[in-house]
Amino acid sequence: MRTSQEELLPGTRRALLHRIATAQAEGRAPSMVAVVVRGGEAVWHGARTSVEGHGPDENVQYRIGSITKTFTAVLVLRLRDEGVLDLGDRLEKHLPDTGAGESTIAELLAHTGGLAAESPAPWWERTPGSLRPELADVLGEQPYRHPVGRRHHYSNPGYTLLGALVEELRGAPWEEVLRREVLEPLGLHRTSSRPQEPHAGGWAVHPWADVMLPEPAEDLGRMAPAGQLWSTTGDLARFAAFLAEGDDRVLSARSLLEMRTPAAPPEAEEVAAGTAYGLGMQIQHRGGRILVGHSGSLPGFLAGLVISVEDDLASVVLANCTSGPMVMTVAADLVRIVAEAEPRVPEPWRPLSEVDASVLELAGPWYWGTQASTLRLTAEGGVSLGPLSGGGRRSRFRANGNGTWTGLDGYYAGELLRAVRRPDGSVSHLDLGSFVFTRQPYDEGAPVPGGVDPEGWRGIRWP
Incomplete structure (x- = not known):
């Protein structure tokens, strides 16, 4: 993917820079890096930093947390499209004896499998994955919190199970399958399970003082399919273009549309907020447009990827702090700024090449x-x-x-x-x-259910 900064007007570029500069300053992020994608290409890249010696650009890795789930979902949909599994299959059919086999694959993808939100203590995001070497260590003695299929309850262990499913059916580690089937075909050479230079360091910023504390960067082990990946705005720009358009080498546009379609019954607060969840993708209604993508967070890092298919726009925002800036809001604002300042020019009307x-x-x-x-x-x-x-x-x-x-x-x-x-x-x-x-309202010549009154249409004379 080439970057063409000249494709956006100067005023638009300044508005984008102002938005991330405000977010970085008000959110007190050590650094923030962002990209806007239009027509499958990066058309703007911006960065702000306050850490000496750290100049983020589209090639610097940040941890992307739960955006990893979207990558895992793509691997599962590939298995479905190949006929290896059906989304309605119970997990037990392909991965027996987990203790969570009643959930279907679709339910795990949509977080409706009834599983716990987190693995048993200690907190998996800040401790080594070696503490949870087996699926039983991830699920605990009571993996379920809700009846299967009844409600949307975000579950990190559910995506651990999906990663294990991929490993079982492919006969290779999740990371190896991901690289072979998704990262290499899409040219995501700066996306990896472990940090590769140059990469940002993760920081915690004190809530009441402008001081920082380094966060640990743990290898999540079994939990990797839920949040392990490191990536760059350059790579995620390519990934966003793929999620919007499809690539038959990886996943068809039809299957990606299925991923972007709500698949989970939303909770009351989600209805009020206009949010939903598909198959590994979050969906939100904001400012009259539908945005799809995923957020991500791990200690020291925040990430957001949003796509407006209708506007042919996407954006990615990455920051290296545990909390502070609302990166999904910033990403949505970047899309809005471009969509409003430079609306998509419609393709010219063309007649059909042939017609039956x-x-x-x-x-x-x-x-x-x-x-x-x-x-x-x-x-x-x-x-x-x-x-x-x-x-x-x-x-x-x-x-x-x-x-x-x-x-x-x-x-x-x-x-x-x-x-x-x-x-x-x-x-x-x-x-x-x-x-x-029928061609006419209640056409008497067509088999209208219930029949048509033989006297036909009539007027009524008022007294």
């Missing part, structure tokens, strides 16, 4: 009862169906190659759409999950 006449015949208005909807053709033989005006159920559909389409999003996600034809080949109606859509 039998599909074109379906375009236009359809009625479910008296509600008017419009079917439109999209690229690659797909269609969309939504209200003619106003709000309502709206979905996109992918072509199945046999005259049917499967819903991709919205109310009709996963539902089958098909055109039902009469013996003479003309279209009678659309069938969508038992709903009958």
Whole structure:
């Protein structure tokens, strides 16, 4: 990924620098480094530091904490896409005798497996992983805190289990599999399990005095798949572009869309805050846009990665302090600044290269009862169906190659759409999950459920 600082206007670049400078000063971070990505490329990089001799740039490693979980989730989705496992499989099927085998793989990915948030004492983030050499040491005697699948409860041990699952099915250590299947194909050469020079040191900043204390940088051992990785803004910019667009060498765009889709029932406070969790990715509604990504923290470090797919923008913010700056808020603000100052220029309209006449015949208005909807053709033989005006159920559909389409999003996600034809080949109606859509409201020539009154439409004379 090349960096082109000139692609943003001077005023935008200054606003970005002002935002991280304010965050670094007010958050009292020894250093902060950030990057903005647009169109798959880094278009701005900024850094602020107050530690002598430490000049962060896109090549300096910081610890990224739980952003590691997104990498682990990608490995699991790869196994699913290869047919090695199903997300609905219980863990016990592939990794027996853990004591947490009732949870499904999808539930572990979405933190709905019912497991504890942390491993038993001592605090795993500040102690050597050698204290927890086995999964039993990570899970403890009572791994569950909630009924399986009932609520979202963030669980670090759950991602330890997912890392162990990857090791079991690949027959190699998690770190080796990650490097071979994700880091090398994406060119993330500065992402590693252990720090490599140049890297930042982790610090605790005293809450009531401007003094610092170095934090230990422990090897997390079994807990590594939940938070071990070190990386740079350069590498994470590439990773963010991948999470938005996909790369068939690693994971398809369709599977990444699945990761970015809410998969966990949010808690009440999460509903109020507009946040949710997908499969290894956090989702938040902020300022009218949907942001996906992940936060990360370990003693001495804070990290945030956010993506606005709609705006074709992403940002990464890294700091080397235990607490202080709200890096996810800063990352979201960087996206907002660029999106508002330099809105994405739409791609030029282009006609379809080819069209199937039998599909074109379906375009236009359809009625479910008296509600008017419009079917439109999209690229690659797909269609969309939504209200003619106003709000309502709206979905996109992918072509199945046999005259049917499967819903991709919205109310009709996963539902089958098909055109039902009469013996003479003309279209009678659309069938969508038992709903009958007709060319006229309550078309008497179509099999409308409940039938159509033979006297037809009528007026009413008022007294």
